[in-house]
Amino acid sequence: MRLLLVLLILFVGCTRKGNKSDTLEISLANEISTIDPVGCYDTVCFVPVTQVYESLYEFDYLKRPYTLRPLLAQSMPQVSSDRLTYTFKVKKGIRYHSSAMLPQNREVKALDFINQIKRLAFLGSLNSRGFWLVDGKIKGLNEWREKVQTDLNLFFTESVEGLQAPDDETLIVTLNSPYPQLLYALTLSFTAPIPEEAIRATKNDFSLLAVGTGAYSISSYNPVQGVELKKNPHYVSSTYPTDGDQLAKKNGLLKDAGAKLPFVEKVRLVVIKEAQTDWLNFMKKKVDMINLTKDHYHVALNQDGSLKSEIIKDQIELQASPTLIYWWIAFNMKDPVVGNNLNLRKAIAHGVNIDKYIEIFTYNVAQKANSIYPPGIPGYSSKTQLPYAYDLILAKEYLKKAGYPDGKGLPTLKFDIRGSDTRRRQMGEFIQQELRQLGINMEIIINTFPGFLEKARKGQLQFWQGGWVLDYPDAENVLQLLSSQNLPPGQNYFNFVNADFDKYFKEARQIEDGPKKFELMKKMEFIVNEELPWVMQYYARNYILSHRYLKNFMYSDIIYNNLKYLKLEGK
Numbered sequence: 001m002r003l004l005l006v007l008l009i010l011f012v013g014c015t016r017k018g019n020k021s022d023t024l025e026i027s028l029a030n031e032i033s034t035i036d037p038v039g040c041y042d043t044v045c046f047v048p049v050t051q052v053y054e055s056l057y058e059f060d061y062l063k064r065p066y067t068l069r070p071l072l073a074q075s076m077p078q079v080s081s082d083r084l085t086y087t088f089k090v091k092k093g094i095r096y097h098s099s100a101m102l103p104q105n106r107e108v109k110a111l112d113f114i115n116q117i118k119r120l121a122f123l124g125s126l127n128s129r130g131f132w133l134v135d136g137k138i139k140g141l142n143e144w145r146e147k148v149q150t151d152l153n154l155f156f157t158e159s160v161e162g163l164q165a166p167d168d169e170t171l172i173v174t175l176n177s178p179y180p181q182l183l184y185a186l187t188l189s190f191t192a193p194i195p196e197e198a199i200r201a202t203k204n205d206f207s208l209l210a211v212g213t214g215a216y217s218i219s220s221y222n223p224v225q226g227v228e229l230k231k232n233p234h235y236v237s238s239t240y241p242t243d244g245d246q247l248a249k250k251n252g253l254l255k256d257a258g259a260k261l262p263f264v265e266k267v268r269l270v271v272i273k274e275a276q277t278d279w280l281n282f283m284k285k286k287v288d289m290i291n292l293t294k295d296h297y298h299v300a301l302n303q304d305g306s307l308k309s310e311i312i313k314d315q316i317e318l319q320a321s322p323t324l325i326y327w328w329i330a331f332n333m334k335d336p337v338v339g340n341n342l343n344l345r346k347a348i349a350h351g352v353n354i355d356k357y358i359e360i361f362t363y364n365v366a367q368k369a370n371s372i373y374p375p376g377i378p379g380y381s382s383k384t385q386l387p388y389a390y391d392l393i394l395a396k397e398y399l400k401k402a403g404y405p406d407g408k409g410l411p412t413l414k415f416d417i418r419g420s421d422t423r424r425r426q427m428g429e430f431i432q433q434e435l436r437q438l439g440i441n442m443e444i445i446i447n448t449f450p451g452f453l454e455k456a457r458k459g460q461l462q463f464w465q466g467g468w469v470l471d472y473p474d475a476e477n478v479l480q481l482l483s484s485q486n487l488p489p490g491q492n493y494f495n496f497v498n499a500d501f502d503k504y505f506k507e508a509r510q511i512e513d514g515p516k517k518f519e520l521m522k523k524m525e526f527i528v529n530e531e532l533p534w535v536m537q538y539y540a541r542n543y544i545l546s547h548r549y550l551k552n553f554m555y556s557d558i559i560y561n562n563l564k565y566l567k568l569e570g571k
Contacts, residue, residue, distance in 0.1 A: 021571045022265040024550075024563060027272040027287045030419050030449035032223040034127075036206040037189040038119045041129035041491075042453060043469055043560075046189070048227045048269055050560040052097075052212040053192035054237055056088060056113070056171075057183055059559050062244030062253055066473055066558065068183055071237055072108060072193065072213065074169075076183075083178040088113075088171040095234050097210075097217040101201040108213060110165035112193030117163060120190060121145040122155060124204060127457070130190030132486045137182075138162040139174045152204060156196065178510045184472035213237060215262040215564035223450070229267040229563075235260075240552075240565060253554055262564035263552075273421040282545065283314070285571070289546040289553065293423060297363035300545060305365070315548040322367075323542050323557040324470035326374045328534040329431070334495040335462045337411055342532060343402035344410075349388035349535040351395035352434045358538050361427060365543065369536035372525050377473045378513040379521045386536055387529050392437060399438055407439025416445040416464040418452045427465060459488035459495055466493070466534065469557055475521050476509045482528060494533040501527045547571070 030044045040049045056073040059066045070076065074089040094108040120130045121141055134141055139162030148154040162174035175182070185191060198211040210218050214237075216229035240259040248254060256263075272278045272287070275295040282290040292300060300311050300318075307318045329352065333339040338348075358366050367375070371384040396406070404410035415431060417424045428444040435442050442463075447455065455461050470477050484502050486492040501524055508520040528534075544555050551567040 021568060024264045024267045024566060024568060025286060025288050026267065026269050026563070027278050027281065027290065028226060028269055029271075029278075029291075029421075030273060031271055032221075032227065033450040033453055034207060034223075035210050035218070035221060035227075036126070037116070037192050037194075038126050038128045038130060039207075040189060042449070044449065046560040047563075048218070048221075048229065049189050049210075050214070051216040051229055051267065051563050052210045052214045052218060053189045054213050054561070055188060055191045056090075056186040058187055058238070058561060059556070060241060060244075061556075061559060061562060061565055062241045062248035062554060064245050064247070068187065071187075073186075084175045086173045086175075086182065088173070090169050090171060091237070092169065094213050094237055096195060096213055097232060099198065099211050101198045101209075101211065102195060103197070106195060106197070107168075108193050109168040109195075110171040111168070112195050113171050113191065114160070114163045114165055115196055115199060116191055116194045117141070118144070118155060118160065119194060119199075119204070122148065122150075122204070124150045124152065124155075126204065127489070129457075129489075129491075130188065132480055132483075132490050133185045133188070133190055135485055137175055137177075137179050139176050155199075155204070180512050181472065181474055181476050181509070184474060184477075188471055214561065216267055219266075224271060226268065226270040229269070231262055231265050235262065235564075238564075248554060251554070253552055256552060256567070263567040264563070267563055273419060275421070275423055285547060288550050288568070288571075289544060292543040292545060294361045294363050295423065297365065297543070301363070301543065305543075311545075316545050317548055319544045319546070319553070319555045321542055321544070321555045321557075322375065323540045324374055324376050324473065325467065325540040325542075325557050326369060327465060327467040327537040327540065328369075329537065330461070330464050330466040330494055330534045331532070332459065332462050332493070332495055333497070333531075333533055334459065338413065338463055339495070341402050343398045344404070345532045345535075346388065347395045347398035347402060347438060348435065348440070349395075349532060350391045350398060351438045351440070352431060352535070353390045354537050355390065357427075357430060360430065361423070362538065362540075365541050366538040367541060369538050372528050372534075372536060373475055373478055373521065374470070374539050377470065377475055377478070379475050379518045384525070388532075388535065395438055399440070404439075407441065410440060412441040412443050414445050414462045415442050416447055416452060416455060416461050418447065418465070419449050420446050431465070456493040457489040459493065461493060465537075471558065473558075474513075475517075476505075479505050479508070479521075479524055482524075482533065496528075496531065496533040498527055498531060 028044050033045050034040050037049055037053045054071050057068045058071040060069045072091055074091050078087040090110050096102055096106045120128050120134055140160045144160045148158055164172040215232055215235045217232055219230045220228045240256045242257040244254055275293045279296050281287040331338045331345055373380040415428055417428045432442045481491050482496045483505050484497045504520045504524050508517050511517050546553055549569050549571045551569055552565045
């Protein structure tokens, strides 16, 4: 508690000081749930965590389709002919941020990556969100997990058969079966290295302290207000890209090719929940970029989606981009009311006007979902159709079949929203009004964002709006949300269990993209649409505004460590 108070004082004391032209200022839409990379798995905490922590690989900032490039690795790995053994070489001379917990100029070692993978599997009070990445995949890891349990002494003394570091530069990972997504997993901060000295010093608690190698280190942190980051003067893990796609070249994003990173001295990440406050701060240049919400589409955009002339005059630029973000209405399949009654779920699926929802809350910018897979991943088809659509007559028939004609006898449903801001409340109220037409009563439960996530991890939600940002462009990252391996506190907040789905998923995740995998994807999609743990809504399309003095910005919804590339010229 004392440490948190000190950090709060530091945060308040540091804000607005220093040369503003050297400070990049970004808003966060909600409180920061954690800065521990094993626990961070939402789009808010990703922003600070990925500036501080690094992994073996990253996505190339200026290339689409997404391609991998080494970050803390020297090169791409050597892979055995049976695709079970990966040998990685770790870069020399990568130093951790200065910390009293570490020897001076402590460099990254191969063993540090093993420590972090162990942390993902450890059953201590880490609240790990990333065990699904390695669960059942690395030889001996699950057995290690069962043996070590919560014993921190055993954490260090017990080895994992499939994780070896014969020297400081060499990491060898041996798998139980082929895992084509392994390199994608090694782009995530879940797998960032952690030194043994820091684990011992903090007793494995990194909820308030960070020890990374990234372009920025944390100078102050308060989960409710935000984070201040400072430039890492010893950063050498990466340089500005020397190549890019046609769009990057057209927009002049290669002028700094090969330059040392980062460019900006300080970064302020400030929590601003209300869209109007965020907009006003952006227009006053207190925030350097903003993701438009429905509250300001009409203010900033013409009907064709272009910027209004008065906004252009303010030296503001627009990037409009499809995303790997998508949204649904979700059900807890263990809930005795919604989970045990398929016809009730079908009634809700046919009783909510998704087109109207998209019009009101996305200004018709979003694309209505037609599949459980989003565009942009192999296997998606624009010809797929969902087996439900807005139809009040059919919805009422299903509600009658569910045993609740016109809603009679149905308990009030509890709909949890992901934050307390006006927009989230309005979204909940829309669903509430739609279901009222069927005779279904719904109570809106307001949460903080961390509070919502905590309920989800404990399987305590009944009915809610969920969303997902793909970690990497592979269907496996969608389907793992519904695997019984990932039941709460894992990502399967729906408590969805289906033996055939699990069988197909296990097979699909071990094979490369191609006809066989795509056929398995269709089978799993059929099961999901039959069981209906969620009702698909839309695929997001983002409109990002930035001031013209912000340079080198190229939007991505899966590249979060992008702040190191940004420059401020003439702010």
